[in-house]
Amino acid sequence: MLAENALSCGVVIVAAGRGERAGSHADGPKQYRRIGGRPVISHTLDLFVNWPHAKCIVVVIHPDDEALLEAARAAALPAGDRLTVVHGGPTRQQSVLAGLEALAADGISHVLIQDAVRPFVEPAILERTLTAFHHGARAVLPAVAVADTLKRADANGNVAETVSRSGLFAAQTPQSFHFQTILEAHRRAAASARTDFTDDAAIAEWAGVRVHLVEGGAGNVKLTLQKDLAMADQRLSHGLPDVRTGNGYDVHQLVQGDGVTLCGLFIAHDQKLSGHSDADVALHALTDALLATCGAGDIGDHFPPSDPQWKGAASRIFLEHAAAIVREKGGTIMNADVSLIAEAPKVGPHREAMRRNLAEFLGIALDRCSVKATTNEKIGFIGRREGIAAIATATVVYKGSEA
Numbered sequence: 001m002l003a004e005n006a007l008s009c010g011v012v013i014v015a016a017g018r019g020e021r022a023g024s025h026a027d028g029p030k031q032y033r034r035i036g037g038r039p040v041i042s043h044t045l046d047l048f049v050n051w052p053h054a055k056c057i058v059v060v061i062h063p064d065d066e067a068l069l070e071a072a073r074a075a076a077l078p079a080g081d082r083l084t085v086v087h088g089g090p091t092r093q094q095s096v097l098a099g100l101e102a103l104a105a106d107g108i109s110h111v112l113i114q115d116a117v118r119p120f121v122e123p124a125i126l127e128r129t130l131t132a133f134h135h136g137a138r139a140v141l142p143a144v145a146v147a148d149t150l151k152r153a154d155a156n157g158n159v160a161e162t163v164s165r166s167g168l169f170a171a172q173t174p175q176s177f178h179f180q181t182i183l184e185a186h187r188r189a190a191a192s193a194r195t196d197f198t199d200d201a202a203i204a205e206w207a208g209v210r211v212h213l214v215e216g217g218a219g220n221v222k223l224t225l226q227k228d229l230a231m232a233d234q235r236l237s238h239g240l241p242d243v244r245t246g247n248g249y250d251v252h253q254l255v256q257g258d259g260v261t262l263c264g265l266f267i268a269h270d271q272k273l274s275g276h277s278d279a280d281v282a283l284h285a286l287t288d289a290l291l292a293t294c295g296a297g298d299i300g301d302h303f304p305p306s307d308p309q310w311k312g313a314a315s316r317i318f319l320e321h322a323a324a325i326v327r328e329k330g331g332t333i334m335n336a337d338v339s340l341i342a343e344a345p346k347v348g349p350h351r352e353a354m355r356r357n358l359a360e361f362l363g364i365a366l367d368r369c370s371v372k373a374t375t376n377e378k379i380g381f382i383g384r385r386e387g388i389a390a391i392a393t394a395t396v397v398y399k400g401s402e403a
Contacts, residue, residue, distance in 0.1 A: 006109060007053070007109055007110060007130070007133060007134070008055050008107065008108045008109045008110070009053045009054055009055060009108060009109070009110050009111065009112060010054070010055060010056045010057070010058065010103040010106055010108040010110070010111045010112075010179065011048045011051075011054050011056070011057045011058070011111070011112045011113075011114060011174070012058050012060060012096060012099035012100060012103065012111060012112070012113045012114065013041070013044060013045070013048070013057065013058070013059045013060065013099075013114050013115075013116050014060050014088070014092060014095050014096055014099065014113065014114065014115055014116060015031045015041055015059055015060060015061050015062075015065070015069070015088075015116035016060050016061050016062045016065075016087070016088025016089070016092075016095040017029060017030075017031070017062075017092065017095075017117075018062070028065065028068045029062070029065070029068075030117055030223060030224075030229060031044075031072075031116040031117050032065070032068045032069075032071075032072060033223075033229050034233070035119070035223075035229060035232040035233040035235075035236050035237075036232075036233060036235075036236025036237050037236075037237070038072075038075040038076075039068075039071070039072040039075060040116065040117055040119050040223060040229070040232070041059075041069070041072045041076075041116045041117075041119075042072045042073075042075040042076040043076075043119035043120075043236075044114065044115075044116050044117075044118065044119045044121075045057075045059075045072070045073070045076040045077065045079065045083075046076050046077045046332065047119070047121055047123075048112075048114070049076065049077040049078070049079045049082070049083075050077060050327070050332050050333070050363065050364070051123075051126060051327075051363070052323075052362075052363030053126075053130065054082070054112075055082070055106065055108055056082050056083075056084065056103060056106050056108065057079060057082055057083045057084070058083075058084045058085075058086060058099045058102045058103055059083065059084070059085050059086075059099075059116075060085075060086055060087070060088040060095045060096070060098055060099040061085060061086075061087060061088060062087070062088060063087045066085075069085060077332075077365065078365050078367075080365070084102055086098050086099060086102045091195055093186070093189065093190075093195055093197055093203070094190070094195075096113055096186065096200060097186045097187070097190055099113070100179075100182065100183045100186055101183075103179065104183065108179050109178070109179060110133055110176060110177065110178055110179055111176065111177055111179045111182060112126075112129070112174035112175075112176040113173060113174055113175050113176070113177070113182075113200050114173045114174040115173045115222055117222055117223040117224070118172070118173050118220060118221070118222050118223070119223070119232070120217075120219045120220055120221060120232075120235075121173075121174065121217070121220050122217045122219065122220060122330065123327045123328055123330060124217070124328060125142050125172075125174075125214070125215075125216060125217055125220065126174070127328060128142070128214040128215060129142070129174070129176045129214060131214075132212050132214055133176070133178075137210075137212040138177065138178040138181050138204075138209055138210070139175075139176070139177045139178070139181070139182070139201065139204040139209045139210065139211040139212060140175070140176040140177070140211070140212050140213075140214055141171055141172075141175050141176075141201045141211050141212070141213055141214070142171075142172045142173070142174070142175075142213075142214050142215065142216035142217070142220070143169035143170060143171050143172060143213050143214075143215075143216050144169060144170050144172065144215075144216045144217070144218060145165075145168070145169055145170075146165045146168040146169060146170055147165075148165070149162065149165065150162070150163040150164075150165050150168070151163065169213060170216075171199055171201060172216040172217070172220050172222075173199075173222075175199060175200045175201050177200070177204060177209075181204070181207075181209055182200060182203070182204060182209075184207070185203050185204055185206070185207035185209065186200075186203060188207060189203050189206065189207075194206070241397060242397060242398040242399065243334075243395065243396075243397050244293040244294070244331075244395070244396050244397075244398060245293070245393060245394070245395050245396075246288070246289040246290060246291065246292030246293040246393070246394045246396070247288075247289055247292060247391070247392065247393050248284070248285035248286060248287065248288030248289035248290075248291075248292065248298075248390075248391070248392040248393075248394075249285055249288070249389070249390070249391050249392075250281045250282075250284040250285040250288070250389065250390050251281060251387055251388070251389040251390075252273040252274060252275045252279045252281050252387060252388060253273070253274045253386060253387045254271040254272070254273060254274070254385060254386055254387050254388060255271060255272060255273075255274045256270075256271060256272070257269070257270075257271050257272025257273075258270075258272060259272060260272055260273050260279075260345065260388065261273070261278045261279070261280045261315070262280060262281070262282050262340060262347070262350075262354065262388075262390075263280070263282045263283060263338065263354035263355075263357050263358060263371060264280065264283060264314070264315070264316050264354070264357040264358075264361065265350055265353050265354050265357055267345050267350055268345075269344065269345045271344075271385070273387075273388060275305075276305040276310060276311055277303070277305075277310050277311070277312065277313040277314070277315055277318070278312065278313065278314055278315050279315075280314075280315035281340070281388055281389060281390040282338045282340060282354070282371070282390045282392065283315035283316060283318060283319045283361075284299055284315060284318065284390070285338065285390040285391060285392035286319055286322075286336055286338055286358070286390075286392040286394060287299045287315070287318045287319045287321075287322045288392070289336075289392040289393055289394035290319070290322040290323060290325075290326050290333070290336075290394045290396070291322050291325065292394070293326060293331060293394055293395075293396040293398075294325065294326055294329045294331060294396075294398070296322075296325050296329075299318055299322075302318070302321060302322075303317075303318055303321075316357075316361045319361050319362070320361055320362075323361070323362050323363065326396055329398065330398050330399050331396040331397065331398045332396065332397045332398075332399070333362055333363075333364050333368070333394065333395075333396055334364075334368060334395045334396060334397055335368050335369075335370070335393075335394070335395040336358055336362055336364070336368065336369050336370070336392070336393075336394050336395075337369075337370040337372075337392065337393045337394075338354075338358070338370065338371050338372070338390060338391075338392045339372045339373070339374065339390065339391045339392070340371070340372070340373040340374075340388065340389075340390050341373070341374055341375070341376055341382055341388065341389040341390070341391070342373065342375065342376075342382065342388040342389075343375050343376065343378065343382065343383060343385050344385060346373075347371070347373035348373065351371050351373075354371045355369045355370070355371050358371070
């Protein structure tokens with residue numbers, strides 16, 4: 001089994017195709033057509049930019065599509081220096097190899113290879129893929145069992161036979177692999193002039209790698225034809241966006257000590273916060289705010305203070321757990337805001353470090369994290385320096401939900 005801290009993932013998004021089956025369009029190839037008001041690839045980028053396990057992302061495009069991708073990136077979540085763009089080749093196989101080569105120096109252990117025109121990958125598929133990696137799989141393929149009756153036709157267009165669908169699955173992406181394994185397999189395929197592989201799992205099979213199946217998703221469709229794009233647009237445009245806001249509040253008593261931990265940052269002080277864990281009121285309040293966006297209870301339900309294993313625990317564990325629940329339910333964390341109420345210590349000198357911690361713990365951009373502080377004007381228990389309180393607000397957008 002793979003140790004948790006040994007897994008580092010890269011992502012290759014294949015977007016070099018011309019998409020002729022979807023018809024010509026002023027917006028360009030199908031990966032740049034608009035669904036829900038944004039290019040298809042913008043939605044795909046959002047998924048992996050928002051996924052905390054994606055260390056680096058390579059987008060493989062046609063050389064003529066530089067401007068189209070720039071416009072699509074502007075409509076997606078900011079990826080910063082995690083994202084690299086390379087040019088692909090005449091075939092999908094050559095384009096994937098170009099993306100893999102671009103990741104070769106990044107020190108990743110695993111890679112996910114994703115079609116740009118599959119913008120509806122459920123977060124649960126990514127989690128199932130990670131679980132398979134942790135159990136030793138070197139190649140993981142999301143797939144759905146074939147439900148329709150299959151017929152084989154003869155040369156005249158008549159039914160020649162009914163094909164048993166037992167054991168048959170339809171392959172999806174992301175197709176995911178131990179990085180060096182799939183890189184070497186692709187290089188071998190290129191060196192042998194094999195260009196007839198229909199997907200990356202087929203190359204792994206050819207190279208003698210066992211491919212492990214995980215459950216895909218019925219909604220994880222590839223947008224191939226114009227009707228697919230129309231249905232995707234309707235899916236994203238129907239009804240109001242599912243934007244949810246959660247609030248959280250926490251307070252802890254101050255006692256004699258040598259410092260407090262706020263937003264995961266230790267600040268030297270002549271007092272400390274009393275609590276079962278590290279008593280980080282900011283992260284506790286934000287954990288509750290995130291859980292509130294999907295009705296998942298509160299921090300005490302998930303981490304009871306009566307449980308000795310959480311004594312002295314770092315509160316980032318609680319926050320990252322809440323963020324994982326949100327993502328598992330299809331949520332994208334858009335903003336995290338924390339207000340601290342304390343007479344001391346001063347928060348201002350530490351605000352940026354606190355914001356950076358929130359961005360890291362939640363896997364979101366720094367400009368989506370806010371930390372503020374105020375005193376209680378020496379009124380009440382906070383004014384008497386007997387405690388510190390925090391109020392937090394989280395904004396999350398959920399997809400595929402009905403009101």
